[in-house]
Amino acid sequence: MVIETAKALRIVQILPELNSGGVERGTVEFAHYLTENGHDSHVISAGGRLVSQLTSEGSTHLTMPVHKKRLSSFFQIRPLQRQLESIQPDIIHVRSRIPAWLTWFALKSWKNSPKPGLVSTFHGLYSVSRYSEIMGAGAGVIAVSHYVKDYIGNNYPRIDLDKVTVIHRGVDTDRFNPEFVADDNWRNTLFSQYPQLKDKPLILMPGRLSRWKGHHQFIDLMGRLQHQGVQAHGVVVGGPTPGKEDYEAEIKQLVVDKGLAADVTFLGHRGDIQQLYSISDVVCNLSQRPEPFGRTVTEALAMNVPVVAYDEAGPGESLSACFPEGLVAKGDDIGLANTVAKLLASDHSHSIQLPREFTLQAQAEATVDVYRQVLNGRS
Numbered sequence: 001m002v003i004e005t006a007k008a009l010r011i012v013q014i015l016p017e018l019n020s021g022g023v024e025r026g027t028v029e030f031a032h033y034l035t036e037n038g039h040d041s042h043v044i045s046a047g048g049r050l051v052s053q054l055t056s057e058g059s060t061h062l063t064m065p066v067h068k069k070r071l072s073s074f075f076q077i078r079p080l081q082r083q084l085e086s087i088q089p090d091i092i093h094v095r096s097r098i099p100a101w102l103t104w105f106a107l108k109s110w111k112n113s114p115k116p117g118l119v120s121t122f123h124g125l126y127s128v129s130r131y132s133e134i135m136g137a138g139a140g141v142i143a144v145s146h147y148v149k150d151y152i153g154n155n156y157p158r159i160d161l162d163k164v165t166v167i168h169r170g171v172d173t174d175r176f177n178p179e180f181v182a183d184d185n186w187r188n189t190l191f192s193q194y195p196q197l198k199d200k201p202l203i204l205m206p207g208r209l210s211r212w213k214g215h216h217q218f219i220d221l222m223g224r225l226q227h228q229g230v231q232a233h234g235v236v237v238g239g240p241t242p243g244k245e246d247y248e249a250e251i252k253q254l255v256v257d258k259g260l261a262a263d264v265t266f267l268g269h270r271g272d273i274q275q276l277y278s279i280s281d282v283v284c285n286l287s288q289r290p291e292p293f294g295r296t297v298t299e300a301l302a303m304n305v306p307v308v309a310y311d312e313a314g315p316g317e318s319l320s321a322c323f324p325e326g327l328v329a330k331g332d333d334i335g336l337a338n339t340v341a342k343l344l345a346s347d348h349s350h351s352i353q354l355p356r357e358f359t360l361q362a363q364a365e366a367t368v369d370v371y372r373q374v375l376n377g378r379s
Contacts, residue, residue: 009090009372011041012089014044014094014102015066017045018061023096024048028053030360031054043062044063045064047061077105080106081107081109081110091371093119094138095120095121117138118137119370120135120138120141121142121144122136128156141159142165142166142167144167145168148293149161149166151292168318168357168362168363170362170364171354173359176274176299177302182274196262197233201282202232202234202279202282203234203283204277204284206273207238207285207296209244210240212288212289213288214287215251218236219234222260222264226260232340234263237269237270277299280305282306282340283307285297290313291315294309298322301318301319301352304350304351305352306343307326311330322355323350326343
């Protein structure tokens with residue numbers, strides 16, 4: 001990456017946890033960009049499996065219980081303030097509502113000058129309430145899609161849209177690119193564990209196991225394809241939301257009940273999504289409620305893998321820009337099956353071009369630009 005020449009910044013990102021998910025992975029990737037470009041990167045969270053990667057790439061992590069949606073979390077305001085005053089950041093970037101509230105109160109009684117600039121990212125389509133409105137309290141607000149900015153404008157009249165910047169969640173194209181090929185050792189290990197995947201067209205369904213992510217629709221899709229005589233195997237990647245393990249058992253039983261046990265495989269949580277994209281023929285995003293962005297959509301497209309998604313919200317926005325052939329009307333189950341079947345029957349000569357605005361480099365540069373604008377406004 002190109003090294004920045006402007007003044008280095010000291011940045012603190014605050015989010016609930018660092019386990020899995022698009023927000024968490026994006027935080028770690030952006031922190032890596034910051035350290036590579038000479039900035040001082042700190043992250044505050046309750047911890048998780050991504051902390052080791054974060055620190056190995058040059059950032060500092062502070063473990064604090066900033067993730068609990070309960071009144072007792074407000075006892076963390078003073079400890080958080082002490083940590084922030086010790087770090088003396090130029091910018092505090094909050095990525096969730098509880099961290100945003102804690103930070104807002106910590107800054108209200110800030111003792112030193114100058115006070116850090118506060119930036120937030122609307123990663124989600126938050127419920128419309130005073131509790132959620134805190135995400136617009138900073139001097140700079142980032143929306144992860146035009147759909148999210150429109151949502152802010154339609155539901156939060158007190159948030160000044162002039163301070164809202166659309167910055168798409170970027171893909172690390174050094175990692176996700178068409179030239180990547182999974183090595184033989186990885187392939188041999190995967191196919192020895194799951195021999196049913198070998199020599200089959202693979203339809204990948206990535207994302208945590210949550211009721212609104214569309215796993216019932218994916219299972220229905222696999223049944224329709226089987227009925228049409230389409231040869232393909234469905235691969236579900238992702239673990240259940242903590243406390244929602246019953247849903248995992250429910251959809252696995254549904255696969256059995258529909259006679260698809262030989263046609264759908266659950267891989268659970270994985271750390272090798274790049275390799276899984278590379279051996280997939282089609283990737284599905286079938287979210288049943290509007291999604292703000294849809295990270296798996298752009299990751300797969302960056303690797304030249306066709307994606308099928310509903311023509312709505314963030315995934316529809318991304319697909320319209322990169323691969324409109326994969327758009328399907330929400331609720332059109334027959335159209336969904338026909339679109340996937342058509343892509344599987346193609347000669348796989350897709351040439352998908354990911355616009356630069358969807359890359360990690362562009363996202364990181366634009367985010368640092370927002371930081372500098374906030375600091376210039378403060379001064």
